[in-house]
Amino acid sequence: MKPQAFAYHAPRGLNEAIALLARLDNAKLLAGGQSLVAMMNFRVVAPDAIVDLNGVAGLDGIAVGGERLRIGAMTRQRDIEVSPLIARHAPLFAAALAHVGHRQTRNRGTIGGSLAHADPAAELPAICAVHDAVVELAGPRGTRRVEARDFCTDFMTTAAAPEEIVTAIEMALPPRGHGFGFAEFARRHGDFALAGAAALVVLGAGGMVDRAAVVLFGVAHAPLRLAQAEEALRGRALTRAGILAAAAAARAITPIGDMHASADFRRHLVEVLLARALRDAALRIGVDVGGGA
Amino acid sequence: MSEHAVTLTVNGVAHARTIEGRVNLADFLRHTLGLTGTHVGCEHGVCGACTVLVDGRSVRACLMFAVQADGRAVTTVEGLAAADGGLDPLQAAFREHHGLQCGFCTPGMLMTLTEFLRENKTPSAAQVREAIGGNLCRCTGYAGIIAAALAAARRIAADGA
Ligand code: FES
Ligand code: FES
Numbered sequence: 001m002k003p004q005a006f007a008y009h010a011p012r013g014l015n016e017a018i019a020l021l022a023r024l025d026n027a028k029l030l031a032g033g034q035s036l037v038a039m040m041n042f043r044v045v046a047p048d049a050i051v052d053l054n055g056v057a058g059l060d061g062i063a064v065g066g067e068r069l070r071i072g073a074m075t076r077q078r079d080i081e082v083s084p085l086i087a088r089h090a091p092l093f094a095a096a097l098a099h100v101g102h103r104q105t106r107n108r109g110t111i112g113g114s115l116a117h118a119d120p121a122a123e124l125p126a127i128c129a130v131h132d133a134v135v136e137l138a139g140p141r142g143t144r145r146v147e148a149r150d151f152c153t154d155f156m157t158t159a160a161a162p163e164e165i166v167t168a169i170e171m172a173l174p175p176r177g178h179g180f181g182f183a184e185f186a187r188r189h190g191d192f193a194l195a196g197a198a199a200l201v202v203l204g205a206g207g208m209v210d211r212a213a214v215v216l217f218g219v220a221h222a223p224l225r226l227a228q229a230e231e232a233l234r235g236r237a238l239t240r241a242g243i244l245a246a247a248a249a250a251r252a253i254t255p256i257g258d259m260h261a262s263a264d265f266r267r268h269l270v271e272v273l274l275a276r277a278l279r280d281a282a283l284r285i286g287v288d289v290g291g292g293a
Numbered sequence: 294m295s296e297h298a299v300t301l302t303v304n305g306v307a308h309a310r311t312i313e314g315r316v317n318l319a320d321f322l323r324h325t326l327g328l329t330g331t332h333v334g335c336e337h338g339v340c341g342a343c344t345v346l347v348d349g350r351s352v353r354a355c356l357m358f359a360v361q362a363d364g365r366a367v368t369t370v371e372g373l374a375a376a377d378g379g380l381d382p383l384q385a386a387f388r389e390h391h392g393l394q395c396g397f398c399t400p401g402m403l404m405t406l407t408e409f410l411r412e413n414k415t416p417s418a419a420q421v422r423e424a425i426g427g428n429l430c431r432c433t434g435y436a437g438i439i440a441a442a443l444a445a446a447r448r449i450a451a452d453g454a
Contacts, residue, residue: 001336007295008314008360037317037356038337050314054361078350102427104405105338107350108357190426 003040024049031113073112092180112166121192126217133171139164152222181280183273197274219255240289247275304372319343321359330370341428344401370400383445392441394432
């Protein structure tokens with residue numbers, strides 16, 4: 001179908017965009033548009049005004065400085081996927097992005113748009129959460145930061161106020177030589193995932209796990225950090241039994257059930273996927289715990 | 294309703310039009326410019342039939358408003374063949390390897406693979422499959438399309454050498 005008519009605005013600067021958003025009734029921000037425009041075509045969403053961020057200067061780019069990584073909100077998913085800086089410092093982003101839609105949608109889709117859209121099955125909000133990233137917001141009263149793990153608050157709902165704009169994500173660089181793993185299950189590659197898991201692991205002295213971060217997505221209304229699994233891994237060596245025990249923490253969650261997958265199926269899936277993500281993370285730091293984990 | 298002046302080039306030709314904000318790029322190409330080579334299947338970003346290049350990058354033309362192409366260079370399937378109508382190597386390979394049957398998905402396939410082969414000169418069959426993962430074909434079963442893409446890559450490499 002065709003979208004309902006709307007007034008189109010193309011601000012050139014951030015302050016102009018913020019002012020438009022505050023002034024206009026029933027306005028929507030347009031980033032990459034790979035979810036929003038589809039929803040507008042379906043008339044599931046019918047804004048009276050569109051504020052297009054594509055012409056706003058200074059919202060894109062990937063930068064590393066002072067041991068921190070910053071990704072501008074309008075950075076295209078494809079640019080993150082192939083970025084040498086990401087490959088060197090936070091390769092989990094690239095691993096996850098291979099599952100985000102298709103090349104044509106990644107050429108347009110942005111990281112800020114993905115966060116603001118907050119689809120429960122989306123990969124990028126989960127990847128930001130597992131990295132302990134912060135989401136930077138700009139609004140009429142200035143800028144503020146929200147922990148990525150607290151940013152998605154409910155089904156397609158975020159901590160951003162209606163008049164605020166996501167401007168960037170920022171995070172401490174993961175330690176060099178960290179392990180990372182990503183696994184999801186979708187009916188077809190590039191489809192929305194029924195469930196998925198990602199893990200970061202840092203080994204310390206004596207090969208014991210110094211830091212472990214684990215996130216599940218597609219199972220709740222927002223990405224879910226699994227503290228019990230992280231706790232189970234910390235201070236121990238990475239073994240097949242240890243990984244399976246940590247992944248078993250996923251049994252305690254109460255996933256969403258819908259026509260695509262029942263709650264029980266999702267609970268089973270994330271346990272298996274988390275074990276795979278952890279096994280891959282281990283393998284990447286030279287610990288082979290054996291296949292089939 | 295809002296009307297907007299748009300200036301862009303399509304296949305190297307400059308166009309200036311005034312259009313409504315809600316007109317997507319695929320409809321603009323087809324209805325306003327009469328370039329009906331770009332197909333519209335699903336209108337919600339799933340089928341890939343509408344794929345065109347914007348500043349060299351493949352995008353779904355049903356998920357982009359035409360006003361957003363202001364100042365950009367768009368390439369459609371009409372821009373692939375030479376001025377005399379001679380097929381480009383990818384198009385020729387599609388013909389030779391039965392890369393199409395009804396042809397509905399073909400413009401999107403060609404544009405997707407045009408970008409892909411520019412970045413990947415020696416692709417594997419698996420990489421081609423991945424590249425066309427966002428393009429649906431209801432006819433061919435994809436085997437001919439993959440064979441065509443691999444043959445085109447070899448041909449382009451041979452011609453360039
Ligand atoms: S018509 Fe655009 S993806 Fe189907
Ligand atoms: S040739 Fe008919 S849809 Fe692909």
